[in-house]
Amino acid sequence: MSDHTNTQKNIAVAFFLNATFTVIEIIGGILTNSVAILSDAVHDLGDTFSLGLSWYTERLAKRKPDSRFTYGYKRFPVLAAMVNAVFLLGASVFVLSRAIPLMFNPEPVHAMGMIWLAILGIIFNGAAVLKLSKGDSLNQKVVRLHLLEDTLGWMAVLIGAVIIRFTGLLWIDPLLGIMIAVFIIYNAIKNLKVALIIFLQAIPSLSENGNLEKDLLKINGIESLHDIRSWTIDGSSHVYTLHIVAGSNVLPEEYTAMKQKVRDRLSASGFEHVTIEIDRNDEHCDLSNS
Ligand SMILES: [Zn+2]
Numbered sequence: 200m201s202d203h204t205n206t207q208k209n210i211a212v213a214f215f216l217n218a219t220f221t222v223i224e225i226i227g228g229i230l231t232n233s234v235a236i237l238s239d240a241v242h243d244l245g246d247t248f249s250l251g252l253s254w255y256t257e258r259l260a261k262r263k264p265d266s267r268f269t270y271g272y273k274r275f276p277v278l279a280a281m282v283n284a285v286f287l288l289g290a291s292v293f294v295l296s297r298a299i300p301l302m303f304n305p306e307p308v309h310a311m312g313m314i315w316l317a318i319l320g321i322i323f324n325g326a327a328v329l330k331l332s333k334g335d336s337l338n339q340k341v342v343r344l345h346l347l348e349d350t351l352g353w354m355a356v357l358i359g360a361v362i363i364r365f366t367g368l369l370w371i372d373p374l375l376g377i378m379i380a381v382f383i384i385y386n387a388i389k390n391l392k393v394a395l396i397i398f399l400q401a402i403p404s405l406s407e408n409g410n411l412e413k414d415l416l417k418i419n420g421i422e423s424l425h426d427i428r429s430w431t432i433d434g435s436s437h438v439y440t441l442h443i444v445a446g447s448n449v450l451p452e453e454y455t456a457m458k459q460k461v462r463d464r465l466s467a468s469g470f471e472h473v474t475i476e477i478d479r480n481d482e483h484c485d486l487s488n489s
């Protein structure tokens with residue numbers, strides 16, 4: 200079995216397990232009347248949604264560009280991540296609107312039921328962490344870290360439920376619900392920012408851009424640059440277009456070598472799609488601002 204099929208199979212298994220567990224959690228949250236469990240269910244619904252989408256878009260993103268989508272399908276997962284972040288923000292605000300009033304007016308919860316659900320959550324997420332502990336790819340590390348966070352969240356619910364069971368301090372449940380919701384909102388905003396920056400066509404790396412222009416100007420025969428446009432398709436595949444003004448001492452037959460040097464420098468910084476226009480220095484260019 201190829202590596203790719205394996206990844207696909209792992210995502211599919213994780214998706215179905217997560218979906219099943221989310222349903223158990225929603226029912227458990229209602230039965231125990233715990234807003235902490237409900238808040239965690241929102242988080243797991245988001246996980247299920249993003250797993251389902253990455254299962255689907257992983258294949259889509261690998262499709263070759265066609266005459267309609269000339270850059271390929273790499274932005275579809277970015278759009279999916281953005282939709283997921285917006286959903287999580289809305290759901291977390293809903294949880295907060297329930298949890299905050301409960302802080303001042305707590306309702307009784309079924310602490311024993313919360314304890315059993317938390318144990319189930321720890322076993323479930325802990326097993327997934329162990330299963331992924333062999334993987335070394337960046338993606339697997341990210342997933343493992345996420346599952347570890349989920350396990351820690353369940354441990355907090357377990358400790359909270361035990362305290363409620365023995366002390367009857369009911370405000371602990373909405374407090375846990377608020378903490379989980381705030382954590383979801385923090386991550387959702389972070390993911391939303393990444394996606395927005397891609398859609399708003401910001402340059403891929405602000406810190407590198409200055410150096411890049413300096414390096415290009417060092418190439419023999421280049422007098423100046425203008426109309427530089429740079430953006431990223433999905434955060435890892437970048438585009439760069441520019442005009443080069445060739446010095447009067449450069450012969451047209453030297454253009455090819457000059458262009459190659461520009462491409463080499465840009466490709467070293469991850470620019471896959473480079474378009475270069477050469478202007479002679481006695482030529483008027485509408486796009487030059489000088
Ligand atoms: Zn999670």
Ligand SMILES: [Zn+2]
Nearest residue numbers: 442478484486
């Ligand atoms: Zn020009």
